[in-house]
Structures are given as C-alpha cells and as structure tokens.
Amino acid sequence: MAANGSPVSISMTDGVAVVEFTNNKILDEANIKEIGDRLTQQIDAATPPKLLLDFSAVDHLSSAALGMLININGRIKARNGSLRLAAIKPQIREVFVITKLDKLFKILPTRGEAMDSFKV
Amino acid sequence: MASSSRHFVIPSDFAKMREVQQIIMTDVEGQPFDDEGIFAIKLALEETIINAIKHGNKFDPTKTVTIDSKTSADQFEITICDQGEGFKRKQVPDPLAEENLEKSSGRGLLLIESYMDSVKYSNGGRCVKMMRKNRKL
Numbered sequence: 131m132a133a134n135g136s137p138v139s140i141s142m143t144d145g146v147a148v149v150e151f152t153n154n155k156i157l158d159e160a161n162i163k164e165i166g167d168r169l170t171q172q173i174d175a176a177t178p179p180k181l182l183l184d185f186s187a188v189d190h191l192s193s194a195a196l197g198m199l200i201n202i203n204g205r206i207k208a209r210n211g212s213l214r215l216a217a218i219k220p221q222i223r224e225v226f227v228i229t230k231l232d233k234l235f236k237i238l239p240t241r242g243e244a245m246d247s248f249k250v
Numbered sequence: 251m252a253s254s255s256r257h258f259v260i261p262s263d264f265a266k267m268r269e270v271q272q273i274i275m276t277d278v279e280g281q282p283f284d285d286e287g288i289f290a291i292k293l294a295l296e297e298t299i300i301n302a303i304k305h306g307n308k309f310d311p312t313k314t315v316t317i318d319s320k321t322s323a324d325q326f327e328i329t330i331c332d333q334g335e336g337f338k339r340k341q342v343p344d345p346l347a348e349e350n351l352e353k354s355s356g357r358g359l360l361l362i363e364s365y366m367d368s369v370k371y372s373n374g375g376r377c378v379k380m381m382r383k384n385r386k387l
Contacts, residue, residue: 157296158264159264190289190292190293190296192293192296192297192300192358193297193355193356193357193358193361194300194355196354196357197354197355197357198354200352200353200354201354203352204352221285221286221289225293225361228360228361228364229345229346229357229360229361230346230351231351233351234351234352
C-alpha cells in the first residue's frame with residue numbers, strides 16, 4: 131500500500147518501474163491527473179523508461195483514464211522506452227477491446243509475463 | 251425490491267455527481283443485475299454525467315444537470331440533460347478510426363453506446379436517454 135494516499139505505488143525490479151494502483155477506481159479527474167503526473171515523473175527520470183502497469187486492483191476506469199494512459203504511452207515512445215499493461219480483469223479488458231486500445235498497448239495476462247516481455 | 255424512480259437537479263459539480271451516482275447505483279445493486287450489468291451501468295452513468303458537466307455545461311456553476319432514472323428488475327433507464335450548447339452525434343470523430351486511435355479523448359460516447367442497449371440524443375444533444383435491459387433475466 132502506498133504511503134500518504136498516493137494513487138500509485140511504484141517499485142523498481144530489474145530496471146522496470148512496476149506501478150500498482152492503490153484505488154480500485156480510476157475515475158476522478160483529480161485522481162487521474164495525479165496518476166499521470168506520477169507516471170510522467172517516473173518516465174522522465176529513466177533512460178530509456180520501462181514501465182509496467184499492474185491493473186490487478188482496478189475494477190473501474192473511465193474514458194479519461196484511457197486518455198491518460200494514451201498520453202503516458204506517447205511520452206514513453208518519445209523517449210524510446212517500453213510500456214506494458216498486465217493483470218487486467220476481464221471487464222476492464224473489455225473496455226480496451228471496445229476502444230481498440232488493446233491494439234495500441236502491449237497487454238500481458240500476468241505481471242510475470244509482462245516482466246519477461248521486457249527481456250525480449 | 252420494488253422499482254425506483256429518481257429525479258435530481260444538480261449543479262455542474264463532480265462532488266454532487268458522486269452523491270447522485272451513489273444513490274442510483276444503490277438502486278441498481280438492489281435489483282437482480284449481474285456483475286456485468288452493474289459494471290456497464292456504472293461506466294455509462296459515469297461517462298454521461300461527466301459529459302454533461304464537462305462538455306455540456308463546461309463546469310459553469312450557473313448551469314445544472316437534470317437526471318431522471320428508473321430502475322427495475324427488468325431494466326435500467328436514465329435521462330440526463332445539460333444546459334450547454336448541445337452537439338451533433340454525427341460530428342463527433344470516430345475514436346476507432348486509425349488516425350484517432352492515439353488521441354487522448356473522445357471515447358466516452360463509444361463506451362456509453364457499447365454498454366447500453368439503447369441511447370437516444372434529443373434537444374440538440376443536450377439530453378441523452380439510455381437504457382440497458384437486465385440480461386440475466
């Protein structure tokens with residue numbers, strides 16, 4: 131669990147910033163902005179940035195959250211980095227499928243598989 | 251549980267929106283919708299009220315959002331109206347088009363229309379009426 135109420139908890143494993151969401155909902159604009167700011171800091175601090183977003187705690191997200199993820203993806207690409215999404219619950223996965231964002235993002239079933247995919 | 255009808259008029263304010271969402275979702279969860287139905291209604295409700303406050307009323311504190319919901323064991327139905335300038339559905343860019351796939355906005359309507367069984371716009375786009383049947387029954 132993250133300290134001081136942060137919406138994300140970030141740890142480093144083998145050069146990959148592993149991001150866990152601490153709230154089961156990614157809905158509020160302020161919350162989404164805070165997540166975006168934290169991830170942007172993380173991206174800008176590494177060369178090249180490698181981020182793994184673990185969605186295992188997430189039960190709900192909004193289109194605004196998808197927008198934030200797209201911006202994060204663009205920033206990582208601009209810095210020649212890599213982004214992986216993992217452990218997305220079926221209902222949330224469906225949101226990515228409906229919006230065709232499952233084609234834009236690299237989504238892996240588990241965190242382990244996502245970690246392995248950075249080595250390829 | 252008996253069916254519920256609700257009527258709200260709220261300012262363009264996310265805190266008030268959350269209060270209304272909670273009341274409506276309590277109605278929905280009191281009916282025999284399955285998890286998929288509850289997820290769909292919650293997501294569509296979120297996107298629609300945010301659209302009304304943000305894109306419709308543009309956070310104008312003098313403008314309100316009117317919400318009328320009917321929740322029964324058979325279906326969920328809601329009409330949400332804002333006091334903005336309205337919009338034409340056909341003029342909203344398709345977020346699934348290749349050139350729009352990496353744009354960070356414009357997916358709310360797609361999600362609403364995907365998760366609801368019917369979505370109708372009226373009053374120049376200021377009102378949206380949507381319905382989802384209880385597919386579990």
